[in-house]
Amino acid sequence: MKKISISDLSKYVGEEISISGWVYHKRSSGKLHFVVLRDGTGYLQCVYFKNNVSPEVFELTESVGQESSVICKGTVKEDKRAPGGFELDANDFTVITAATDYPITPKDHGIEFLMDHRHLWLRSSKQVAILRVRHRIIKAIRDFFDGNGFTLVDSPILTPSACEGTSTLFSTDYFDLGKAYLTQSGQLYAEAGAMALGKVYTFGPTFRAEKSKTRRHLTEFWMVEPEVAFNDLNDNMDLAEEFLEYVVQTVIREREAELKILERDITKLQNVKRPLPRISYDEAVEILRKNGVEFEWGNDLGGGDETIISNQFDRPVMVHRYPSEVKAFYMKRDPENPKVALAVDVLAPEGYGEIIGGSQREDSLDLLLERIAQHNLPLEDFQWYLDLRRFGSVPHAGFGLGIERTVGWICGLDHVRETIPFARMIYRKTP
Ligand code: 4AD
Ligand code: MG
Numbered sequence: 001m002k003k004i005s006i007s008d009l010s011k012y013v014g015e016e017i018s019i020s021g022w023v024y025h026k027r028s029s030g031k032l033h034f035v036v037l038r039d040g041t042g043y044l045q046c047v048y049f050k051n052n053v054s055p056e057v058f059e060l061t062e063s064v065g066q067e068s069s070v071i072c073k074g075t076v077k078e079d080k081r082a083p084g085g086f087e088l089d090a091n092d093f094t095v096i097t098a099a100t101d102y103p104i105t106p107k108d109h110g111i112e113f114l115m116d117h118r119h120l121w122l123r124s125s126k127q128v129a130i131l132r133v134r135h136r137i138i139k140a141i142r143d144f145f146d147g148n149g150f151t152l153v154d155s156p157i158l159t160p161s162a163c164e165g166t167s168t169l170f171s172t173d174y175f176d177l178g179k180a181y182l183t184q185s186g187q188l189y190a191e192a193g194a195m196a197l198g199k200v201y202t203f204g205p206t207f208r209a210e211k212s213k214t215r216r217h218l219t220e221f222w223m224v225e226p227e228v229a230f231n232d233l234n235d236n237m238d239l240a241e242e243f244l245e246y247v248v249q250t251v252i253r254e255r256e257a258e259l260k261i262l263e264r265d266i267t268k269l270q271n272v273k274r275p276l277p278r279i280s281y282d283e284a285v286e287i288l289r290k291n292g293v294e295f296e297w298g299n300d301l302g303g304g305d306e307t308i309i310s311n312q313f314d315r316p317v318m319v320h321r322y323p324s325e326v327k328a329f330y331m332k333r334d335p336e337n338p339k340v341a342l343a344v345d346v347l348a349p350e351g352y353g354e355i356i357g358g359s360q361r362e363d364s365l366d367l368l369l370e371r372i373a374q375h376n377l378p379l380e381d382f383q384w385y386l387d388l389r390r391f392g393s394v395p396h397a398g399f400g401l402g403i404e405r406t407v408g409w410i411c412g413l414d415h416v417r418e419t420i421p422f423a424r425m426i427y428r429k430t431p
Helices: 006-012 057-065 109-117 126-147 188-196 233-254 258-260 281-290 303-310 365-376 379-388 403-411
Strands: 016-027 032-038 043-047 069-076 087-095 172-175 179-182 200-205 220-229 278-280 317-320 337-341 345-348 353-360 396-402
Touching: 006 016, 006 043, 016 043, 016 057, 016 087, 032 057, 032 087, 043 057, 043 069, 043 353, 057 087, 057 258, 069 200, 069 365, 126 200, 126 220, 126 233, 126 258, 126 278, 126 403, 188 200, 188 220, 188 379, 188 396, 220 233, 233 258, 233 281, 233 317, 233 345, 233 353, 233 403, 278 281, 281 303, 281 317, 303 345, 345 403, 353 403, 396 403
Parallel strands: 043 087, 278 317
Antiparallel strands: 016 032, 016 069, 032 043, 069 087, 172 179, 200 220, 220 396, 317 345, 345 353, 353 396
């Protein structure tokens, strides 16, 4: 008898097959017992009719506990009303390992309980759908860059210095060499890669000891960071919008079923098409003031400010030329107005906030030295980075997209904790 996956049922209509999985739900009505099986690829209702199976099997299909691992055998039947479109006219049932008192029952649990049981919560249909969307987002990201002449250059996780400011570094003892820090961003290394290979991206976990307890912040998150030699700020924005359109359109096409399980209104995502609106920070401040916010020029935009700005548009908005005081040391200042940096943030619609941060990089050795001094960064640690300006410096630009915020937005979730298999936050490092 053929051992198959639920996702392959359509090829076996009318045939006898065997499926291994876990008991998701069950119910009974007299002579019929229904066992809903899940195997990670889908859900299948297995129908046990009293007269077709032994009394032991019939009894077992009623007494078996939720999440017991089992093997169901029977004939595949097409059934338009069944979830997934198929049913199993079942004739045998074997328990691999019985489970009793599975802690996550269909009743409502509080979020802390669910996060404590994250290793089990992952099995529920909503979490499975989110992880499948996450995987497809990551695949679309890789496909986009791989298909556009970019080379993947992995950046180190253990680093000697800060990239995004010293206040949010996790540190660890590093043998006789003092402290090492978990990377906040692979960007500085991606810049070295771009000088070697032209168009590169780095993709990996990044770490920030952020004290923020918001629905957008994790202490460990994944970031993809393209970096391109000879790109300026405008080229960078062109790349960001083409990239976002590709990722979102691919995911809504390829993960329709999962987005339906998540009850995501995809009409809003269908709007994610070029051109995306581009406004300057100055224009963003105007919008805030028109909406009654007493906003002082020079401040960074807060989460609430981002929501007000993005609510003006039906698709993501790019905000460029932020005050250089609130941005990282490596961002190039605008030669036409040195008070602002050639930075761009992309704000997602529907209140999801910043999903991309990027900039054109400071390519002048002297100006970069000035910035490193202003930011009180240890010059010694940055000598290798300064070499990129000493030997054939060119204009270049790049950005970073946070995977979890992107998953949260595309799935329509209200917190990033559900967008990654095992979230790390200021108040959680388990399971
Ligand atoms: O704006 P950020 O800090 O930019 C950088 O790290 C640059 N070095 C990127 C580059 O130019 N190569 O972070 C980029 C993105 C944010 O827009 C956000 O999506 C995500 O990373 N991010 C976080 N996601 C979850 N939790 C956090 N604590 C995050 N901090 C940033
Ligand atoms: Mg940012």
